[in-house]
Amino acid sequence: MEAALRIAQAGFHSVLVEKEAELGGTLRSLHSSFPRWQDPRELIDHQSERLAKSRRVTIRTQSAVTSSLPKEKGFRVSLTSLRNGDTEELDVDAVVLATGFEPMDVSVYGEYGYGIYPGVTTSLEFEGQLRKWALSTGDITTEIPQAVALIQCVGSRDRSKGNPYCSKICCMFTAKQAGLIMDLFPDARVYVFYMDYRAAGKQYEEFVRQVIEEKHVRYVRGRPAKVLPENGRLLVRAEDTLMGIPVEVAVDIVVLASALVPHPATRLLAEMFGARTDEYGFLEGEPHEPARTADRVFFAGGCGFAVESAAALDQGASAAANVIALFNEDR
Amino acid sequence: MNPDDHRPLRLDRVESPLSRELKDLFGIDVDTCLECGKCSGGCSNGHIFDYTPRKIVQLVKLGAEETLMRMDALWICLSCQLCFDRCPSGIDIPRILDHLREGARLRGIPATRPAVGRFHELMLEQIRKAGRVSEVALMLRFKAATGEYGKDTGIAVKLFFKGKLNPFSPGIRGVDEVRRLYDHRPTDEKA
Numbered sequence: 001m002e003a004a005l006r007i008a009q010a011g012f013h014s015v016l017v018e019k020e021a022e023l024g025g026t027l028r029s030l031h032s033s034f035p036r037w038q039d040p041r042e043l044i045d046h047q048s049e050r051l052a053k054s055r056r057v058t059i060r061t062q063s064a065v066t067s068s069l070p071k072e073k074g075f076r077v078s079l080t081s082l083r084n085g086d087t088e089e090l091d092v093d094a095v096v097l098a099t100g101f102e103p104m105d106v107s108v109y110g111e112y113g114y115g116i117y118p119g120v121t122t123s124l125e126f127e128g129q130l131r132k133w134a135l136s137t138g139d140i141t142t143e144i145p146q147a148v149a150l151i152q153c154v155g156s157r158d159r160s161k162g163n164p165y166c167s168k169i170c171c172m173f174t175a176k177q178a179g180l181i182m183d184l185f186p187d188a189r190v191y192v193f194y195m196d197y198r199a200a201g202k203q204y205e206e207f208v209r210q211v212i213e214e215k216h217v218r219y220v221r222g223r224p225a226k227v228l229p230e231n232g233r234l235l236v237r238a239e240d241t242l243m244g245i246p247v248e249v250a251v252d253i254v255v256l257a258s259a260l261v262p263h264p265a266t267r268l269l270a271e272m273f274g275a276r277t278d279e280y281g282f283l284e285g286e287p288h289e290p291a292r293t294a295d296r297v298f299f300a301g302g303c304g305f306a307v308e309s310a311a312a313l314d315q316g317a318s319a320a321a322n323v324i325a326l327f328n329e330d331r
Numbered sequence: 332m333n334p335d336d337h338r339p340l341r342l343d344r345v346e347s348p349l350s351r352e353l354k355d356l357f358g359i360d361v362d363t364c365l366e367c368g369k370c371s372g373g374c375s376n377g378h379i380f381d382y383t384p385r386k387i388v389q390l391v392k393l394g395a396e397e398t399l400m401r402m403d404a405l406w407i408c409l410s411c412q413l414c415f416d417r418c419p420s421g422i423d424i425p426r427i428l429d430h431l432r433e434g435a436r437l438r439g440i441p442a443t444r445p446a447v448g449r450f451h452e453l454m455l456e457q458i459r460k461a462g463r464v465s466e467v468a469l470m471l472r473f474k475a476a477t478g479e480y481g482k483d484t485g486i487a488v489k490l491f492f493k494g495k496l497n498p499f500s501p502g503i504r505g506v507d508e509v510r511r512l513y514d515h516r517p518t519d520e521k522a
Contacts, residue, residue, distance in 0.1 A: 147343055189343060213362045220342065221366065237339065242366055242389045245332070246339035 001047040002316025003096045003300055003323070008056035010324040015090060016051070017079060018061045019265065023048060025100045026302070027309050029124060031131035034176045034308070035207035043309060064265075068095075068272045073330065074296055075273065094296045094326055095273055096319045097283060099265045101302035103258035104155040104162065111226045112154065112256055119234050119253050120227060123150075123173060126255045130180050145252040147189040148181050149236045150174050151224050155259030157195070163259050163280060168306045170257040171197045175208045177255065178217040190217045191249055193224050193238055201308075220247065227254050260306035273297045291319045298322045332395035340393070347394030353427060363420040364388045370414035370424060380404040384414045384424050391427065400435040404428075406447040449476050455513075462509040465500030 001023055004014040022028060024044040033040050051057050066080040066087070074093040080086070103124050107115040114120045121129070133143075152174050155162030175197065178190045197219070199205040211217050224238040233250045240247045262281040270277050275293040276284040283299045285291060291298045300315035301307060307315065333340040353359040364385075371383035381403045382390060390399050399405070405428060414424045432451070435442070442448025453472050457464060470487065474480050490496045503509070 191342065209363075213360065216362070218342070240340070240342075240389075240393075243332070243386060243393070247342050248339045249342040251343070 001044075001051060002313050003098065003298075003320040004057050005047065005050055005054060006317050006320030007096075007323050008054045010320070010327075011056070012324065012327055013056045013058070015058045015060060015079075015092070017063050017065055018059070019064050019082065021062055023051070023059070023061070026102075026124070029127060031127050031134060032176060032180055034172045035201070035203040037176075037179075040309060043313075065269065065272065070274075093330070094298065094323045096316075096323065097266070097269055097273070097275065097293070097297065097299040097303055098301045098316065098319075099263045099269060099303040101260040101306055102263045104261045106154050106256050106258045108161050109154060109256075112151070112224070112254070113227045113229075113234075114256060117227065117229060117234060117254075119251075121253065121255055123170070123177065123255055123257045126177060126253070127173075130177060130184070133184050134180075144185055145181070145188055147191070147249070147251040148178075148253045148255065149191045149193065149224075149234075149249060149251040150178055150255040150257065151236070152192065152194045152197075152257045153223060153259075154256040155261075156257075158259075163261065165259075165280070166198065167257075167260040168198070169260070169308050171199060172201075172204060172207070172308065174255075174257045175199075175211045175217070179211040179215045182211075182215040182217060189251075191236070191251070192217055192219050193222060193236070194219060195221065195223055220249075222247070260302065262303060266303045275299070289322070291315065291322050296326065332390060332393055332398045345394050347392060349391055349394060349396050349399075353391065353430065356430070357423065357426055359423050359427060361388050361391045361422065364392075364422060365420055367419065369417050369419065370422075373413050373417055375409050375411045375413060376404075376407050379407060387424060387427065388422060396431075396434070399431050400438065400440045401443070403443040405431055405435065406442045406444045446473075446477050449473070459510055459513055460506075461500065462503040462506035463500070466496050467498050468500055470496075 001016065004016040007014045016023070027040045027044060030040040032038065051059065060079055062082045063079050064082060066078050068075045068077045071091065074091065075095060077090050077092055079088045079090060103122055106112065106122060112120060114122070152170055156165065156167040156170060158164070171194070174192055178192050181188055181190050197208055199208045212219055220238065220240060222238040222241045224236050226237045228235050228237070230250060233252055234254050235248050235250050236254060237246065237248045239245065266283060267277065267281050269275070270283060273294055275297050278284045283293045283304045285293055285299075285304070291300065293299050298319040300319040301312035304315070335341070350361055353361065366385065368385045371377050371385040374380065374384050377383045383404070387399065387404065408425070408428050410425045410428070412425055415422070415426075418424070442451070450473055453476065454464060454469060457469055457472075474482070487496065
């Protein structure tokens, strides 16, 4: 969205192709943001308004790029409508890929019981639950959780069943979700299981400390080994690695902070445009041009790696700057 | 720290009235602990502690009062203040230990090191009587109590020549006020 806007602002035309019915991607399913507890939809609405006002942006929702032919300068691409299958040919001079990330399938961790115990959920699903609770005007007393456990690094920093890398933003969104539960249900006990919390960003460390010290979320250092059912609730077993003792805690909900992996569309589009990818399938920039992944192909956001919305916004602007510079050189 | 031998410690059953007590009495918030271990790394006696300062803070969070009051570290901590001085969160660990020693005394839990416990008692007794500590008299009483007359005499000689041991012990004015401190026990007030 940001790239399309900036390119249009510079006087060039852009076509924004979105697979879903609405713009915004993963951000659209989020209830709150770090480090300022803002509603992410404010950012989407802000961007959408600006896009709607722009006369140089064409938006194609429920559409996908299905093929591309390289030209001397740029590509001839086909857009296919996902509603009725209509296709449309377009000549473009540059491409910005922004296909985002998706959460890893965490059902590979049988020990956590995702897909087996109804109380075990993923962070992204839980974000929807938080929104439902927060916006609910009716009686929600029947579903108030007494205790919630949030498990970090599910599929991240795991060379055996997951990914060796750190998914970078889970520490922050987990802290955010833990804090939101305390805001909604002050009597709840909320446990975050972590190996170390990574809060490298402006106001990030302060954000996590606020969640621990002011919202009274209990951080337990240790990666849980098992989730098992106990009297209709869930028992989380871990080691308190600070004391070196095994611990367990009974909760009603277990939230798994799934690793963030490339969206399948990224691989397809990378092949179509000759874009470089890393060993995981994330788009890879060039050594001194981090937003450029192939000739006339740039990228922004979660298709490159896990990012928070603020960084994705920056990357969108950066990709746009690359496109604008290229077009000026073309003249 | 775990009351049940048959199962792991149940975190959901953990309550720590001690955490609240420390916050209310002294403004110490153990939730600000960053778990960095700087306190333990620099602790004067940490290498012989059964629970190092970082673990002591963790035990407070776990509400393990019994463990804390029975641990050996409680009696071999020198109260040198290094942990407190260096703590990035400014957690006053020596104050926590003072509070725990007081608690152990009130509950009649004996010191793991009887000689250290005896020393504390003798010192408190002396302050109640004279309003201050008189090093030489305290030393002699302690030796009489433990029977180890020859121990540390070399150090005593050095201390004497450095002017750290005054054989005379002038009294203080207002001994009564000091004595009154002995009646003021914050933990009693709470109960």
